Amino acid sequence: QLSKVLGLPPENLIKSISAVPVSKKRHVADFQLSIASVTEDSSSDCLAQDLQLRAQKLAEKLKCDAVVSEISTGQGTVNFTINRELLAKTVLQQVSKDGSEYGIRSELFSTVPRQKAVIEFSSPNIAKKFHIGHLRSTIIGNFIANLKVALGHEVTRINYLGDWGMQFGLLGVGFQQFGDKEKLKSSPLQHLFEVYVQINKAAEDENTKKLAMDFFRKLEEHDEQTLSLWKQFRGFSIEEYIRIYKRLGVHFDEYSGESFYQEKSQEVLKVLEDKGLLQKTIKGTGVVDLSEKKDLSLVSTVMRSDGTSLYITRQVNLAAAIDRMNKYSCDTMIYVTDKSQSSHFQHLFQILKLMGYDWAERCQHVSFGLVQGMKTRRGEVIFLEDVLDEVRSRMLQNMASAKTTKEVEDPTETAEKVGLAALIIQDFRGLLSSDYQFSWDRALQSRGDTGVFMQYTHARLHSLEQMHGNEQLTDVNVACLQEPDAISVLQHLLRYDEVLYRSSQDLQPKHIVSYLLTLCHLAAVAHKTLPVKGSAPELAQARLCLFQAARSVLANGMKLLGITPVTRM
Secondary structure, three states: OHHHHHOOOHHHHHHHEEEOOOOOOOOOOOEEEEOHHHOOOOOOOOOHHHHHHHHHHHHHHOOOOOOEEEEEEEOOEEEEEEOHHHHHHHHHHHHHHHHHHOOOOOHHHOOOOOOEEEEEOOOOEOOOOOOHHHHHHHHHHHHHHHHHHHOOOEEEEEEEEEOOOHHHHHHHHHHHHHOOHHHHHHOHHHHHHHHHHHHHOOOOOHHHHHHHHHHHHHHHOOOHHHHHHHHHHHHHHHHHHHHHHHHHOOOOOEEEEHHHHHHHHHHHHHHHHHOOOEEEOOOOOEEEEOOOOOOOOOEEEEEOOOOOOOOOHHHHHHHHHHHHHHHHOOOEEEEEEEHHHHHHHHHHHHHHHHOOOHHHHHEEEEEEOOEEOOEEOOEEOOOHHHHHHHHHHHHHHHHHHOOOOOOOOOHHHHHHHHHHHHHHHHHHOOOOOOOEEOOHHHHOOOOOOOHHHHHHHHHHHHHHHHHOOOOOOOOOOHHHOOOHHHHHHHHHHHOHHHHHHHHHHHOOOHHHHHHHHHHHHHHHHHHHHOOOOOOOHHHHHHHHHHHHHHHHHHHHHHHHHOOOOOOOO
């Protein structure tokens, strides 16, 4: 009808019609058409009353039918209420039919091309602290990768390690003095960190400095013994990282690192020189001029004054970016790091553009804010494992003292999954770029908008299914789902695709988080007011069907965020 009245093809209207967010205060329609999005003169001088008038005129030309039972107008919108039986039937059928692809098969995504994406995230430095910034990078990168994979894109997950540079000269000398081969095998991250701290105390000593320079020079010259030791540092560290990432539910397709691009970074300098982009300052540093007027008012340093590649990150990152593009010929390259590195990436992309690489336009830096105040009982966070152990032990304690805790087969594993959900939800609730103050107490609360509440809701809905037979419900007459609390859940399920679409556009997880938390609250209310037990069989079946759909969408969303839903807690 809209297509006829407005003279627009139906597919042009898909993005102008949206599901109406559920309101606690009042009963709302199911869909709304935004008038502003379908008027030609979309200039902002279109007054509110004018839009209102257009909405009323349009509404008068539309008729209710078997699908739409009521048409009304709002602030510049035309609102549609769907025939209640049809709403329940269509939504629940769709959720059950599409399963884990519910929302993803939506026509909103029909015009989105399938792409190849490379995502670089986590990227800790060997022998240094795995600080909270690395943890944020890990869970954010994992979310972006999960979302892209779910939407049918081809994703390569890269962990770009800090595995080269002068600090390895120091670490090598330290290991020769304080190292222990057995400890290196059994707990490499901790042992290398301790060695590094010890040798750092002597880092100012001339003799140590000289030894470190020698060690690193040998490393650069590929001296066999030195290289073999470095390979052990790297190899054992990666093995341990893989084990810890597994606890987080994270994996990588490639462990790359700065060490891969030493030779290639020299080639990059040559290309810069050949293209006349490399300029020497008075001090002899090599820079690339990024200023608009070419007056050196904005430069990016790519070479030290002694002419060595004495490791300038930018130069190595240039080599890595070019190499990656050649290897994966991807449509987009995403870097996930904290916002202090924003200008580094701006420079990187600008230099790539100057070098003639048009694909630099398709590179993206997803930056995030800083987290303050994350401490474990032992003090500040040094290793990722400390955080995981801490969240597990605190959660176990909470579970032990809670009255509602069910007997679970493996309490430690459950505690870990619930605790991780708590960390992730606390981290993803706001804009990624905002800083926040971390609080264990707030993260691990069992009520309110937390990951613990989300896991608890999932477990409750799951046990409801277990209790009332877990069979696939077929031929259920869902037309009897007419209560306001049932309608609210159905209306909310209608919006899932829009939320996924928003997150896929701006790569912010907060849209999905707030959607899932609302779903939990709506499901909790419905669970109270719409009992399955003791209701007439037909009604019980229909309600069960509703709760099953809510749990299915909740689980899908949680998995995208990197959370493993628990079935008992």
